[in-house]
Amino acid sequence: MHIRKRVLITGGAGFLGSHLCERLIEQGCDVICVDNLYTGSKRNIVQLLPNPYFELYRLDITFPLFIEVDEIYNLACPASPIHYQNDPVQTTKVNVHGSINMLGLAKRLKIKILQASTSEVYGDPTEHPQSESYRGNVNCIGPRSCYDEGKRCAETLFFDYYRQHNLMIKVARIFNTYGPRMHLNDGRVVSNFVVQALKGNPITVFGDGKQTRSFCYVDDLIIGLIQLFNSPDDVTGPINLGNPSEFTILELADKIIAMTGSTSEIIFKSLPEDDPRQRRPDITIARKVLDWNPKVPLDEGLEKTIAYFDKLLSSPLG
Numbered sequence: 001m002h003i004r005k006r007v008l009i010t011g012g013a014g015f016l017g018s019h020l021c022e023r024l025i026e027q028g029c030d031v032i033c034v035d036n037l038y039t040g041s042k043r044n045i046v047q048l049l050p051n052p053y054f055e056l057y058r059l060d061i062t063f064p065l066f067i068e069v070d071e072i073y074n075l076a077c078p079a080s081p082i083h084y085q086n087d088p089v090q091t092t093k094v095n096v097h098g099s100i101n102m103l104g105l106a107k108r109l110k111i112k113i114l115q116a117s118t119s120e121v122y123g124d125p126t127e128h129p130q131s132e133s134y135r136g137n138v139n140c141i142g143p144r145s146c147y148d149e150g151k152r153c154a155e156t157l158f159f160d161y162y163r164q165h166n167l168m169i170k171v172a173r174i175f176n177t178y179g180p181r182m183h184l185n186d187g188r189v190v191s192n193f194v195v196q197a198l199k200g201n202p203i204t205v206f207g208d209g210k211q212t213r214s215f216c217y218v219d220d221l222i223i224g225l226i227q228l229f230n231s232p233d234d235v236t237g238p239i240n241l242g243n244p245s246e247f248t249i250l251e252l253a254d255k256i257i258a259m260t261g262s263t264s265e266i267i268f269k270s271l272p273e274d275d276p277r278q279r280r281p282d283i284t285i286a287r288k289v290l291d292w293n294p295k296v297p298l299d300e301g302l303e304k305t306i307a308y309f310d311k312l313l314s315s316p317l318g
């Protein structure tokens with residue numbers, strides 16, 4: 001008899017979480033999606049709701065959860081600076097209390113757990129590109145600290161549960177990822193620029209626009225997460241997952257204006273505090289250990305993202 005694996009995905013109604021739910025259902029898993037819908041949305045998973053192998057629980061993982069599952073992907077946490085700075089105490093709580101609760105669950109059930117960590121653990125990096133051995137340059141009292149330090153503490157907890165309790169852990173450090181189902185108003189650069197371009201509004205470049213980011217298309221990232229989860233037990237990570245092709249924010253703005261045929265002008269606004277100057281993942285380890293390589297070039301991914309927002313904006317819900 002084929003037994004479906006019961007996979008718990010925290011943050012399953014979010015941008016990355018919803019794509020992960022979809023992919024794991026396609027692979028024959030029984031998916032339990034837990035989300036407090038703070039930034040996640042039912043709209044992201046509406047197509048999964050009729051599926052008997054999908055369940056949504058509106059729960060906050062800062063409170064303990066009693067459930068029987070076989071695998072855990074811990075993705076819950078607002079990821080956009082606007083959202084995570086809106087309630088910074090809760091952001092730290094979801095990373096610390098939430099991780100402790102999920103690790104405790106994994107420990108009781110003796111199951112594997114993956115942590116969605118972030119390139120933000122490197123802060124405003126003084127090493128470029130960033131490899132996993134780089135220890136980062138993080139401000140512990142700034143506006144981004146709730147997220148950066150929260151995620152760093154979550155990594156600490158994962159490795160202490162691994163060393164102290166022999167828990168099977170996987171830690172992915174996710175770099176900027178984009179694609180359909182990004183939150184419309186979350187302030188991330190790709191969604192902001194695409195929505196501004198489609199509406200003919202000014203494109204808001206922060207600072208001089210010479211800061212860089214490296215953008216990974218969501219499908220590539222999800223494949224990487226699943227490959228990491230299913231890698232041999234001695235592969236704990238942390239492993240960088242992201243697309244190493246690096247662009248300045250101005251280049252991104254120009255590209256999106258050209259691709260949408262928009263008449264939007266570019267305007268410059270002040271750079272947010274502690275905004276990293278440059279970011280590019282060194283993915284040597286992911287290539288070697290997971291045989292993973294992002295495949296979708298920025299132009300192709302942007303085309304799909306633009307089509308998504310175009311449809312969303314013209315729908316009554318947009």
Ligand code: UDP
Pocket residue numbers: 080081176187188189190192193204205206207211213249271272275276
């Ligand atoms: N950014 C921008 N205009 C916007 C939104 C963001 O110039 O409307 C810049 C932001 O200052 C940062 C980069 O784009 O340098 C990426 O920002 P995002 O919030 O997407 O992610 P981050 O990598 O900073 O977490």
